Amino acid sequence: MALTHETLLEGSKMWGLFYLIGFSICVLIYTFLPSNRERFERAEREIFDEDDGPWK
Template identity: 75%
Template sequence: MDVTHETLVETAKTWGLFYLIGFSICVLVYTFWPANRERFDRAKRDILDKDDRPWT
């Protein structure tokens, strides 16, 4: 089997697409997993210090 540039490009595009789709699904599952809710809520609350409030 002769490996040409076109064969490598086609293989990289095909498997790269499947890799990115799989990785995206893993990220979405991790993000919306119920056990991670507290971690993300804490990160949302703690992004600013208590002294950092809007001016009123």
């Protein structure tokens, strides 16, 4: 298959769309995975720990 302008066009128009959709699904799964809930809740509160030095 020759690498023509049309080939690149098709690639970006079609596979680009599938890539976008697939990528979005992965992000949604990661964000709403129930096992990640605790990790995120911890993360948003953890920054208030005023311990002003690196942990051992």
